[in-house]
Amino acid sequence: MVERMAEDNARVAFFGYMYGWSPEFSAWYDERRESYLKEARRILNKNATNDEIDEEIQNELEAWND
Template structure:
């Protein structure tokens, strides 16, 4: 895939909200929201995907499983955070599918409704 994870997240959020961001349909959402608020949500989604994968990979490397967060792990991960984030970003830029991005978007929207 030629587009970055952030670019694909922005595109998928716009697709999700394009029909909603119309003054004829919604009294709250406008087209300007696609460029502003929705874009920020997309960037947050991309950052969360990267951070989640980085933390999961680090936990596996630290103790052999993806469970738990201890003070020792926190110190260990702080020293290696950027390396794990870069690896996760590189992987997601190349391998993340639209379905995975859509699933993250749906999870975010469900959290809005809680």
């Protein structure tokens, strides 16, 4: 959840939209990863509901069981 939000926010900052990954973006994001993770944690700590967190956990468990 944190990683996805951080990556989505970084892609919007880099490309102007959420989709895509390129070698240039990868290098750019590598240098900024910690700041995007920190910001994603701050946002999620403030705004994520227990239901959203439970759903994310359930999705991870299902992925591991596939």
